[in-house]
Amino acid sequence: SCGNKTETPATDGTPSASDQTTEPSADPITISISHSYTELDQVSVELNNAKKNIEERTNGAVIVNLYPNNTFGNLVDGVEAVMADSPLLLMAAYSQWEDLYYDASALQCGFVFEKGEEFLDVMNTPLFEKIVTEMDKVNIHALNCAFVGGMRHVIGKKPYTTPAEIKGLKLRVPNSTTYLECFEAMGASPMGMAASEQLSALSAGTIDALDQSISLMYSTKSYEMVNHVTLLAQQPLADALFCSTKWWNTIPAEYQEIIEDELHQAGIRYNQYSVENEGKMREEMEAAGVEFHEADRQAFLDMGCGDLVLKYSIGQELLDTLAEIRSK
Amino acid sequence: MSGIGIWLPLILVMVLLALRIPVSMAFLSGAVFYFGFIATEMPLNMILSKMVSAGMNMNLMAIPFFITAGLLMNYTGITSRMMKFADLCVGHMWGGLAQVNVLLSTLMGGLCGSSNADAAMQCKMLVPEMEQRGFNRAFSAAVTASSALISPMIPPGVMLILYASITENSVLDMFMAGYLPGILMCIVLMLAVAYVSHRDGYKPTREKRASLREIFRGLIECFWAILMIIVLIVGLRSGIVTATEGGAVLCILCLFVGIVIYREMHPRQLVMVAKESFASVANIFGIIISATVFGLYLTYAQIPQQITRMILGMNVGRIGFLMVVNLILLIMGMFVDSSAVLMIAVPLLYPVAMQLGIHPIHFGIVCILNLSIGALTPPFGAVMYQCCNLCKIEMPEFLKQGKELIGALFISLLLVTFIPAISTFLPTIFK
Amino acid sequence: MKKIIAYFRDGKFEELLGCLMIVTVIVPVVLNIINRSVLNKYSISLEATALLAYVWIGYGFFGYLYRKDAHVDVKFIVNKMPPKVRVFFDLLRDLFILLFSAYMVYWGYKLFGSNLNRYATGTKIPLAVGYASIIFGYFSGAVRSFWTIISRLFRRGEDQK
Ligand code: NA
Ligand code: NA
Numbered sequence: 001s002c003g004n005k006t007e008t009p010a011t012d013g014t015p016s017a018s019d020q021t022t023e024p025s026a027d028p029i030t031i032s033i034s035h036s037y038t039e040l041d042q043v044s045v046e047l048n049n050a051k052k053n054i055e056e057r058t059n060g061a062v063i064v065n066l067y068p069n070n071t072f073g074n075l076v077d078g079v080e081a082v083m084a085d086s087p088l089l090l091m092a093a094y095s096q097w098e099d100l101y102y103d104a105s106a107l108q109c110g111f112v113f114e115k116g117e118e119f120l121d122v123m124n125t126p127l128f129e130k131i132v133t134e135m136d137k138v139n140i141h142a143l144n145c146a147f148v149g150g151m152r153h154v155i156g157k158k159p160y161t162t163p164a165e166i167k168g169l170k171l172r173v174p175n176s177t178t179y180l181e182c183f184e185a186m187g188a189s190p191m192g193m194a195a196s197e198q199l200s201a202l203s204a205g206t207i208d209a210l211d212q213s214i215s216l217m218y219s220t221k222s223y224e225m226v227n228h229v230t231l232l233a234q235q236p237l238a239d240a241l242f243c244s245t246k247w248w249n250t251i252p253a254e255y256q257e258i259i260e261d262e263l264h265q266a267g268i269r270y271n272q273y274s275v276e277n278e279g280k281m282r283e284e285m286e287a288a289g290v291e292f293h294e295a296d297r298q299a300f301l302d303m304g305c306g307d308l309v310l311k312y313s314i315g316q317e318l319l320d321t322l323a324e325i326r327s328k
Numbered sequence: 329m330s331g332i333g334i335w336l337p338l339i340l341v342m343v344l345l346a347l348r349i350p351v352s353m354a355f356l357s358g359a360v361f362y363f364g365f366i367a368t369e370m371p372l373n374m375i376l377s378k379m380v381s382a383g384m385n386m387n388l389m390a391i392p393f394f395i396t397a398g399l400l401m402n403y404t405g406i407t408s409r410m411m412k413f414a415d416l417c418v419g420h421m422w423g424g425l426a427q428v429n430v431l432l433s434t435l436m437g438g439l440c441g442s443s444n445a446d447a448a449m450q451c452k453m454l455v456p457e458m459e460q461r462g463f464n465r466a467f468s469a470a471v472t473a474s475s476a477l478i479s480p481m482i483p484p485g486v487m488l489i490l491y492a493s494i495t496e497n498s499v500l501d502m503f504m505a506g507y508l509p510g511i512l513m514c515i516v517l518m519l520a521v522a523y524v525s526h527r528d529g530y531k532p533t534r535e536k537r538a539s540l541r542e543i544f545r546g547l548i549e550c551f552w553a554i555l556m557i558i559v560l561i562v563g564l565r566s567g568i569v570t571a572t573e574g575g576a577v578l579c580i581l582c583l584f585v586g587i588v589i590y591r592e593m594h595p596r597q598l599v600m601v602a603k604e605s606f607a608s609v610a611n612i613f614g615i616i617i618s619a620t621v622f623g624l625y626l627t628y629a630q631i632p633q634q635i636t637r638m639i640l641g642m643n644v645g646r647i648g649f650l651m652v653v654n655l656i657l658l659i660m661g662m663f664v665d666s667s668a669v670l671m672i673a674v675p676l677l678y679p680v681a682m683q684l685g686i687h688p689i690h691f692g693i694v695c696i697l698n699l700s701i702g703a704l705t706p707p708f709g710a711v712m713y714q715c716c717n718l719c720k721i722e723m724p725e726f727l728k729q730g731k732e733l734i735g736a737l738f739i740s741l742l743l744v745t746f747i748p749a750i751s752t753f754l755p756t757i758f759k
Numbered sequence: 760m761k762k763i764i765a766y767f768r769d770g771k772f773e774e775l776l777g778c779l780m781i782v783t784v785i786v787p788v789v790l791n792i793i794n795r796s797v798l799n800k801y802s803i804s805l806e807a808t809a810l811l812a813y814v815w816i817g818y819g820f821f822g823y824l825y826r827k828d829a830h831v832d833v834k835f836i837v838n839k840m841p842p843k844v845r846v847f848f849d850l851l852r853d854l855f856i857l858l859f860s861a862y863m864v865y866w867g868y869k870l871f872g873s874n875l876n877r878y879a880t881g882t883k884i885p886l887a888v889g890y891a892s893i894i895f896g897y898f899s900g901a902v903r904s905f906w907t908i909i910s911r912l913f914r915r916g917e918d919q920k
Contacts, residue, residue, distance in 0.1 A: 030369070032628070039675035040496050069494065069671045071627045073378055080377030083873075087369050099877050168799030180803065180881040189801040192880040196671070197385065199489050203499070206386065206570045221492060224499050347852050348837045350830035353821070357859055376870045380889040383814035384879070386806070392784050392813065569792075576789050599778065606777035606816055609784075610824060611831050613817040717831040724835050 028060060029251060031259070033241065034067045034078050035091035036195040041219045042273050043091075043147060043239075044068050050266035057258045062251075070196045075175060082140065082244050089143065089241040089263075094131070095176045097242065100138040104131060106312035110182030110234045111297075111305045112322065116150040119236045120271065121325045127317055141245040143260055146267035149213045149274045151233035155222055156209025159293040160230045163187050163303055171209035172198045178308075179211070182234055185305045202226065213237040215274045218281040223290045232295040234305075240267075334629040337362040341622070342707060351713055352611075355618035362625040370628065375621060382620040383613070386572070391612060393575025394445045396605045397582055398452035401553075403597045404586020409550035410557075411457045416546040419534035423525025425458045426471045427518055433475035434482065434514040443703060443711050445575075447476035448612060451718035452604075463530060469719040470730025473711050474737055475517055477700045481510035487699070490670050491692040495678050501755040505689045508750050509697060513740045520736035552585045612714050619710065632660065632669070636676040646684045650694065650745050653677060657698035658705070669699055686748075693751040697744055701737050704730075773823040773899070780819070783812035807879035811888050819892040822899025825856065850911060853904045860901035867893030 033051075037043040044066070051064040073081065078090035079097075090096075095108035106112070113119055122128055123146060132142050160166040167187040173179035175192040183190035191207060201207050202225055210222055216237070217223050241263055248256070282292065300306075309315040337358040344354040356379075363370050401407045411425070418424035432454070433446055450472045458468035480487045483503035492499040524530075538546075547554065560578050563569045569577060586593040626632065639652050660669045674695060681691045703711040706723060716726050727734075744750050766772055787805035794800050824830045837848055871890040878885055 038494055038496070040494075065630070067627060068675070071671050073374065073624060074381060076381040076384075077374055077378045077624075080381075081371065081374040084371035084373035086371055086374060170795065170801060175880040177881050189795070189799070191386075191801060191806070192803065193386070199499070201386070203489050206572075219496065221496060221499060344855070345833045346836045347848060347855070348832045348834055349852060349855060350821075350824070350832050352831070353856065353859060356863070360859075360862070372866060373870065373873075376866050376890070376893070379818070379893060380814055380870075380886065383817050383889070384807075384810045386810070389784075389788065389809070389813065392781065392816070393788075396781070396785065572788060573792050576785065576792055579785065580789065602778040602781050603774055606781040607820070607824065607827070607829060609781065610777070610816050610820040611829065613813065614821070614824075615831060617814075617817050713831045717829075722835050722838075723833060 028063045029087070029255065030063045030065065031087055031089060032065045032067060032072065033089045033091065034070075034072045035239075036070045036075070037068060037091075038219060039068045041068075042215065042270055043149075046147075046266040046270045046273075047263075049269070050262040053262045053265075054259055057262070058255055062255050062259065070194060074194045074196070082242055085139075085244040085247045087243075087247055089243045091147070091239050091241050093174065093176065093239055094142070095174075095178045097135060097138075097140050098177060100140060101131075101135050103312045103314045104135060105176070105178040106309055106314050106318050107131070107238065108176070108178050108235055109309040109312065109315075110178070110185065111301060112309050112318065113151065113236045114233060116148045116236055116238070116271070116275070118322060118325060119148050119238045120146060122318070122321060125321050125325075127314065127321050131314070135242075136245050139245045141243050141248040143241040143243070143263050145241050145260075145263040146271060147239040148267070148271045149215050149237040149239075150278060152211045152213050152235045152237050153217075153232050154209050154211055154230045154234075155217050155226055156228055156230070157226050158208075159228045159291070160188075160209070160232075161293050161295045163299055169209055170207045171211060172201060172207045173211050179235065181308060182305065183211075185303065185308055186234070186300055187303075198222075199225070211235070213274070214278050214281055214285075218285065223285050223288065227288075227290045229285070229290060229292045230295050231292060232297065232300075234300075333366050334362075334631065334634075336366065337622075337625050337629075338631075345707065350614075352614040352618040355615070355622040359621045359625045362629065367628060375624065378621045378624055379617065382617040388613070388616065389572040390445045390575050391448060391616075392605065392609045393572060393579060394449040395452060395608050395612075396601065397575055397578040398449035399601045399605050400579060400582035400586065401453050402456070403593055403601055404582055405590045405592035406550075406553045406556070406582060406585060407453050407457060409590075410553045413543075413546045413550045413554065415461075415533055416538040416543050420532045420537045421522075422532060423463075423521045423530045424533060425454070425461055426463065426468070426521045426525065426530070429454050429458070429468075429471045430475040430478075430514060430517045430521060433472075433478050434510065443476040443479045443700065444612060444616065444714060446479045447473055447711050447715055448608065448718065450476070451715055452608070455719050461533060464528070464729055465719055466721045466725040466729040467524065467528070469715045469721055470726055470733050471517075471521060472719075473704055473715040473726075474730060474733040475514075476711055477704060477737065478510050478513045478517075480696060480700050481506045481513060481693075483507070487670055487696045488692075491674060491696060494671060494674050495688060495692065497688050497692065498755075501689050502692060504754040505693050505751045506696075507754055509693055509740070509744050512743065512750060513697075513737065516736045516740045517733060520732045524732050552589050556581045556585060608718060611717055615710060615713060619708075632673045633676060635660075636673065639677075640680060646686065647746075649680065649684055650686070653681075653694065654698055654741065654745060657695055658702050660699070660702065670695065687752050689755055690748040690751045694741075694745050697741050701734075701741060704734060704737070768826075770823045770826050773820055777816065777820055777823070780812045780815050784809050784816065787812075803881040804884065807882045807884050811879065811884065814889045815892040817892070819896040821860070821896035822901075822903050825900050826903050850908065853908050853911070857901055857904040857908065860897040860904065863897035864894055864901060867891075867897065 033047060035043065047066055051066060054062055054064055075092055075096055078088065078092065081088050082090050093108050095105040098105040123144065132144065135142055154160055154171065156171065160169055163186065169188040171183065171188055171190055172193045173183060173190045175194065180190050180192060193201060198210055199220060199222060202210060202222065209226065212222060309318060340361055341354045341358040344357055345351065359375050360372065363372055363375050414425065414428045418427055421427060429450060451469065455465065455468040455472060459465045483506050488502040488506050489499055492502045560574055563574055635656055639656060642652065644652060657673065660673060682688065703709045705712065712726060716723055787809040791802055791805050794802060837845060840848060867890050871887045871894060874886040874890055
C-alpha cells in the first residue's frame with residue numbers, strides 16, 4: 001500500500017463528476033468517520049450534526065456512519081486503513097502522519113503555540129496550505145476541519161509547575177513521537193497510549209498524570225481521579241479528519257464540497273463551544289475540589305523545550321508565521 | 329450493508345467451531361470473510377493491522393505474568409504449602425478448597441483487571457490441587473471460572489472505569505457501587521459450592537476444626553508464601569504497584585522463595601515453567617486478540633445498533649427494558665470481549681435507560697454484570713474456553729458440573745437488576 | 760538430517776523460541792519496573808519489545824499448538840459423529856486450516872513489507888517484527904496441516920497410530 005507515492009492522477013478537481021448523475025443513485029456513497037472521543041463529548045455532538053446535514057444536503061447520496069470511542073480500531077488501525085484507501089475519515093492530530101510526512105508533526109510540536117486561537121490563525125496561512133499539499137502527495141488528504149479545543153495541560157496527582165517538579169513524572173501522551181519528545185525534553189517519563197486506555201492506566205497507577213485539554217478533563221472526568229491541573233499549555237489540541245487522497249478523488253466534486261464544508265463548520269462550532277465553556281468547566285471543576293496552578297513556562301523554554309520545532313524543516317517558517325500573527 | 333449478509337460471519341464462525349477449527353482461527357475467519365466478501369469497500373489491511381495493534385496493549389500484559397506466577401508457585405512448593413495451610417483453616421468445612429477458590433478471587437478481585445488473568449492463574453495453581461483432594465476436575469474448573477467473574481465487579485475493575493467515562497458518570501461512584509454486588513456474587517457462589525459439595529460428597533478433609541496451635545504451626549511453615557500473597561494484595565489495593573507490576577513482582581518473589589528458602593526448585597524446572605507458560609499464553613492471548621479483530625466486524629456491521637433498534641421497538645416499560653437489556657447484553661457478552669461490547673452498546677442503551685428513570689449507576693452495574701456472565705456461557709464465552717483448555721476438559725462436562733454455579737450467578741444478576749439499592753447504597757451514603 | 764527434520768517437525772524449535780519469547784515478555788517489564796522505581800525513568804523501547812514478543816506468542820505458535828493438538832476448540836460435536844463421517848470432517852478441518860493459514864501467510868507477508876519502515880511509537884523497532892509472527896505461525900500451521908492431509912490420503916490403508 002506504500003506503492004502509490006507517485007502523483008495522483010492529474011484529474012483533480014472534477015474527475016468523475018461528469019460520469020455521475022446528480023440525483024441520488026441507487027448506490028449511496030458510505031463514509032465512515034472513526035475517532036477517539038466519547039459519544040457524549042462535544043466533538044461527537046458536532047460530528048453528528050455534520051452527518052445529518054451532509055445526508056440532507058446530498059439527498060441521501062452520501063451516508064455517514066460514526067464510530068466514536070475507538071470502537072472501530074484505534075489510531076494505528078485507522079492509519080493502516082487510510083493508507084489502504086478505505087472509505088474512512090480518521091480523526092487524528094497532524095502528527096499521526098509523521099511516518100509518511102515528517103513535517104506534519106511540527107504543528108503538534110511542544111512550546112510553539114500559546115493559545116488555541118493561534119492554531120486557527122495558522123490554518124489560514126500559505127504555510128498551512130503547503131503542509132496540506134505535501135500530505136496529499138503522500139496520499140493523505142486532510143479535511144481542513146478545525147477541531148481545535150484549546151491547549152493541552154497536565155492533570156495529575158500533584159502540581160508540576162517547574163522542571164524540578166516534573167522530573168521523572170510518569171504521564172500518558174498520545175501515541176506519537178512529538179508528544180514523547182516534548183515531555184522527554186521537559187524531563188518527564190512519558191508513555192504513549194491510546195486514549196481509551198488512559199483512565200484505566202491512571203486508576204491502576206501505571207501513570208500519575210495525563211496531558212489533556214480542559215474540555216477533555218471535563219468530558220472524561222479524569223478530574224475526579226486526580227485533582228491538580230498545571231496550566232502548561234505545552235501543545236495544542238487540534239484534530240482534523242484525514243483520508244486517502246486516492247479515495248477522496250473518487251467522490252464527485254459537488255459532494256466533496258458539501259462534506260468538506262459541513263465538517264469545517266462542525267469544527268468551528270466545536271471550537272466556539274470550547275472557548276465559551278472552558279471557564280464554566282473550570283469553575284465546576286474547582287467547585288469539585290480541583291486546584292489549578294500556573295506553570296513556570298519560561299523555565300521550560302530556558303531548558304530548550306522551545307527549540308524542538310527547529311528540527312523540522314518547516315520549523316523556522318512556522319515560528320516566523322506565528323511571530324507575524326502575534327504582531328498583528 | 330443490509331439483509332442476511334451481515335449475519336453470515338456469525339453463522340460461519342459457529343459452523344467452523346462445530347468443525348473443530350481452533351477458536352482463534354474461527355474468529356479471524358469470520359472477520360476476514362466479512363471484510364473480504366461482504367463489506368468489500370474496507371480493505372483487509374485494516375483487519376491485519378488490528379491483529380497486531382490489538383496485541384500491543386499494556387492493559388493485557390498482566391496475563392502472562394499471572395500465568396507464570398501460578399506455575400512458579402506450583403513448581404516451587406509454594407502452592408502445596410499454602411494448600412496445607414488452607415486445609416487447616418477450612419478443611420473441616422464441606423467443599424473447603426472450592427470455598428478458598430471463591431474467596432481468593434474476591435480478595436484479588438479487580439487487581440488483575442480481567443477475569444482472564446484471574447482464571448488463568450487459579451486454573452494453574454488451584455485446580456490440580458483441588459483434583460488431588462478428590463474434587464471433580466470439571467467442577468474445579470467451573471468454580472475457578474465462575475468466581476473469576478467477581479474480578480471485574482470489584483474496584484479498580486477496568487469495566488467500571490470504562491462505563492463511567494463513556495456515560496460521564498463519576499468513576500468513584502462506580503467504584504463504590506461495585507463492592508456490594510461483588511460481595512453478593514461471592515456469597516451466592518459460596519452457597520452454591522456448599523450445596524454441590526453436600527450433594528456430591530466433597531467431604532470435609534479433616535474430622536474436626538484444627539486447633540489454634542495447629543493453625544499457628546501451619547502458618548509458620550508457609551510463612552513466606554502467605555507473606556508474599558499479603559504483600560501482593562496490599563501492594564495492589566493501595567495502588568503502590570499496578571496489576572502487571574504486581575504479577576512481575578509475584579514471579580520474582582516466587583523464584584526467590586522457591587530457590588533460596590524452600591530449595592525445591594531445580595533449574596530444569598524453570599524451563600518446564602517457561603514451556604508450559606508460553607503454550608498457555610499463546611492459546612489465551614491468541615483468542616483474546618482474535619476476538620478483538622472479530623469485534624471490528626460487529627462494530628462496522630452495526631450489529632449492536634440493529635439489536636438495540638429491536639429492543640426500542642418493543643416498548644416494554646422499565647422492568648421489561650431491564651429484562652431485555654439483560655438478555656441482549658448476556659448474548660453479546662458471549663461473543664466478544666466485554667469491554668468492547670460495553671463501548672458499543674452502552675451509548676445506545678443509556679439514553680433510553682435514563683428516560684425510563686433508571687439510576688445511571690445501577691444501570692452500569694447491571695450492564696457490567698451481564699457482560700461478565702456472558703464470558704462463562706456458550707457458544708463463545710472466553711473465560712469458559714480458557715478454563716476448559718487450561719484444565720483439559722470438554723465444554724459439556726464443564727457446563728454439567730458448573731450449572732449450579734452459573735445458576736447462582738444468574739440469581740445474583742436478578743437480585744442486582746431488581747434491587748437497585750445493592751448498587752446505589754454505598755455511592756449514596758459516601759456522597 | 761533426520762534429526763534436524765524431527766527437531767522442527769516435533770516443535771522442539773518452537774519450544775525454544777517460545778521460551779525465549781516468554782522471557783522477552785517478562786524481563787523488559789521487570790527492567791522497566793526497576794527503571795522507574797529506582798532511576799525515575801521509563802524506557803519505551805523496552806515496553807515495545809515486550810509487547811511485540813507478546814504479539815509473537817499470540818500468533819507465532821499457531822502451528823505448534825496444532826501439532827500438539829493443544830488449541831482451544833470445540834471437540835464434543837465431532838466426537839459424537841460416527842467414525843466414517845468423522846474421517847471426512849477431520850479432512851475438511853485440515854483442508855480449511857491449510858487454506859486459511861496460507862491466506863494469512865500471504866497477507867502477513869504483504870503487511871510485513873509495508874511495515875518495515877513504520878516503527879512502534881517512539882522507538883526504532885519496526886512494526887514488521889509483529890507481522891512476522893503471523894507469517895511464521897501460520898506458515899508452520901500450513902506446512903503441518905498439509906502434511907497431515909497427505910499422510911491421511913496416502914496411508915489410509917495402513918493402520919492408524
Ligand atoms: Na477463583
Ligand atoms: Na470479561
